[in-house]
Every structure is written in C-alpha cells, then in structure tokens.
Amino acid sequence: MTDKIIKLGYLAGATRFRRISEKLYVDGDKIYKENNIDFKASWFSVFYILATAENPKTVLELSDEIGFTHITIKNVVRELETNGLVIIEIHPTDKRSKHITLSKKGQELFEQLQKVWLPFADTLKNLLDSGHPDFLNIINRIDKEISKNPIHEKMKTIDLSQQIQVLDYKPSFKHHFIELVEPWLSGVLNGTLEKEDEFTVYNPDQAYVLNGGFVFFAMQGDICLGTVALKRLDENTFEFAKLFINPEARKLGIATKLIERCISRCKENRATELWLQTTMRMPEAHKLYYKFGFVDREAPIQMDVLQRTEKIMVMNLID
Incomplete structure (x- = not known):
C-alpha cells in the first residue's frame, strides 16, 4: 500500500477495507482451485x-438477509445459474419475482465445500486475531452503527470538535474519577463508604492501574462524561467496577462504549472471563449486561465481594 493511502488515515477507511476484502477473495479463489473445487469466493x-x-x-430476500445491493445479488445469482448451481423459477404468486434454489449440482457441491470451510474459518480467525483478538465484535459494532446511523446522515449533525473518546487513565484524569464516583456512591450508601471504596475512590491509580488493571474515561473535549475501572482479579480474569455516567450525559450510549472498551482490553490481555458485581436497584444496567452476554453466577474465590452486592455476573471471553 502506498504511503499516501496510509497517511490519509480514517479518510481512506473504505479503500483499505476494500483492499483487504479483495485480497481475501483472491486468496479464497486460490484455495478453492487448489482443492479442485469450481467455486468463487464472491x-x-x-x-x-x-x-x-x-x-x-x-433476490429481495437475499439482499435483505446478506446486506448486499440488489444488483450485486443479481450478478452472483446469474453466475451461479450459468454454472448450474441454482435453479430460477417464476414466483407462484408474484410474476414479477423469481424463486431461487440450489440445483442438485449445487447441493452436492455444498457437501464438498463444507470440508474446506472449516480449516478456512480457522485460518481466517488466526489472521483477523492478529489485528485484534476482538476483531469480529469490532466489525459487528461498525456494521450496526453504519446501518443505524448512515455516514451521510451523521455528517449533517456531527460536531467533530466534540466527539466522545474513551481514554486510558493518566494523572490529570484522577480528579474526574473522584468527582464522578464519590457523590453517587456516597448517596447510594447514605454517606458511608465501604472499606474498599474508601481507598479505590480516591486512589484509582494505586487500586487498579498499579495492580495490572485499567481505568477508562469517556471524554468530550475536556469534559468527563463517564468512567469505569477494570480490576485484575488474577492472570486470566478481570472485574469491571465503578461504572458511573454523568447524569446529564445518560442515553448517549456512553456506558456501552465504556463496557466495550473493557471487553476489548480484556481480550487484548488474553483474559478468559470478565466479572462484575452489582445491586438489584439497577434493572436498566442489568438489561445492558445481559445484552452483552453476561450471565448470573456465584462469585469466584478471587473476587472481593462488597457488602452491598446482590448480584454477580460473568462474561466468557473465549470464542
């Protein structure tokens, strides 16, 4: 890739995605050819x-299910028909539409292809994991965001100077942690912090960072909108704690961004489990945790369970 394209950064995002896609298609075709299978990756x-x-x-159903344009689907179907892999018939109730099914030749080829797809999938996983161990979830989030908020619409409203960024702990952010966490926690506990809270709230660097954990901040310019701590429990497990969002910034998806960063950082560190402990007074938060894939579980022996804790949850990070 030329230096000019690389230097364009995010502006060349679509170009680089297409470049990677084309390489995968070319290599896929080579794999099929080497296995004496008359099939195209596309x-x-x-x-x-x-x-x-x-x-x-x-064609409409295929387009909706896969997410490709109608013309792309039609072109692929035409090639499959030319190669005798599909049968196209007039729709029984809508003469303007056509039904598409695999031919007998296509069904036989499907059985043959499955033997190649298994090692192909393992090879792709190793390749994509070299970019990031949470690559598939990252792609899923990008895909969903583009579908939900198309870039051409987002450009009309976005304020580039005020984008929310999730940043790692640094000494100048310490006061943000205290200012967000202490008032809310004191209110929940009627002004009396638990022993662990007395230390962690005022010393997030010593409590988390120096012990192999992390602290993240959702920043909009110089304003902190939320924070979360990622506490290391042992070599392979973490616990996310002290997730607090500025009340004025709720409903902006900040909690989701912070949890996603925790999950990504765990996978970067090859962690196998991510734990959390919470109270029953936060049903909306529980819905979000379940949506991410957390399940209820008894506390592990390495977790220091707080007195206020009423619910323990865990996410399995092994694909």
Whole structure:
C-alpha cells in the first residue's frame, strides 16, 4: 500500500477495507482451485444462504438477509445459474419475482465445500486475531452503527470538535474519577463508604492501574462524561467496577462504549472471563449486561465481594 493511502488515515477507511476484502477473495479463489473445487469466493454468502434455507429465496430476500445491493445479488445469482448451481423459477404468486434454489449440482457441491470451510474459518480467525483478538465484535459494532446511523446522515449533525473518546487513565484524569464516583456512591450508601471504596475512590491509580488493571474515561473535549475501572482479579480474569455516567450525559450510549472498551482490553490481555458485581436497584444496567452476554453466577474465590452486592455476573471471553 502506498504511503499516501496510509497517511490519509480514517479518510481512506473504505479503500483499505476494500483492499483487504479483495485480497481475501483472491486468496479464497486460490484455495478453492487448489482443492479442485469450481467455486468463487464472491459467491459464498448467496450460495450459503440458499444452501441452508428451508424455502426458496427471492433476490429481495437475499439482499435483505446478506446486506448486499440488489444488483450485486443479481450478478452472483446469474453466475451461479450459468454454472448450474441454482435453479430460477417464476414466483407462484408474484410474476414479477423469481424463486431461487440450489440445483442438485449445487447441493452436492455444498457437501464438498463444507470440508474446506472449516480449516478456512480457522485460518481466517488466526489472521483477523492478529489485528485484534476482538476483531469480529469490532466489525459487528461498525456494521450496526453504519446501518443505524448512515455516514451521510451523521455528517449533517456531527460536531467533530466534540466527539466522545474513551481514554486510558493518566494523572490529570484522577480528579474526574473522584468527582464522578464519590457523590453517587456516597448517596447510594447514605454517606458511608465501604472499606474498599474508601481507598479505590480516591486512589484509582494505586487500586487498579498499579495492580495490572485499567481505568477508562469517556471524554468530550475536556469534559468527563463517564468512567469505569477494570480490576485484575488474577492472570486470566478481570472485574469491571465503578461504572458511573454523568447524569446529564445518560442515553448517549456512553456506558456501552465504556463496557466495550473493557471487553476489548480484556481480550487484548488474553483474559478468559470478565466479572462484575452489582445491586438489584439497577434493572436498566442489568438489561445492558445481559445484552452483552453476561450471565448470573456465584462469585469466584478471587473476587472481593462488597457488602452491598446482590448480584454477580460473568462474561466468557473465549470464542
């Protein structure tokens, strides 16, 4: 890749995604050829959906399910038909539409392809994990965000100087942690902090960072909108704690951003589990935790359970 493209940074994001995509397609075609299989990598999504569908599919249904444009789907279907892998018939109730199914040749090829796809998937995992161990979740978040908030619409409202960034702890951020955590926690505990809180609230660097953990801050310019601590429990497990959001900044997805950073950092450190402890007074937070994949569990022996804790949850980080 030329230096000019690299230096463009985020502006060349689509170009670099396409470059990676084309390399994967080219290598995929080579793998099929080396295994004496007459198949193209660009056919995979359409072919797989048809092969695993219980009923015939239309171009519209394939487009909606895969997320490709109609013209892309039509081109792939045309190539599959040319190679005798699909059958196209007039829709029984809508003459403007057509039903698409795998042919007998396509079904036989599907059985052959599955033997190649398993090692292919393992190889792709090793490749993508070299970029980041949480790569698939990162891609999922990008995909969902683009679908929910298209870039052309986002450009109309975004204030580039006021984007929310999740940053790691540094000494100048210490007061943000205290100012966010202490008032809320004191209110919950009627002004009396537990022994662990008395130390962690005022010394997040010593309590978390110096013990192999992390503290993150959601910053909008110089304003701190939220914070969370990632406490190391042992070599392979972490606990996220002290997740607090500025009341005026709720409903902005900040808690989600902070939890996602905790999960990514755990995976970067090859952790196997991420724990949390909470109270029953936070049902909305519980919904968010379940959405991420946390499940209820008894506390592990390495966790210091707080007196106020009424619920223990864990996320398995092993794919």
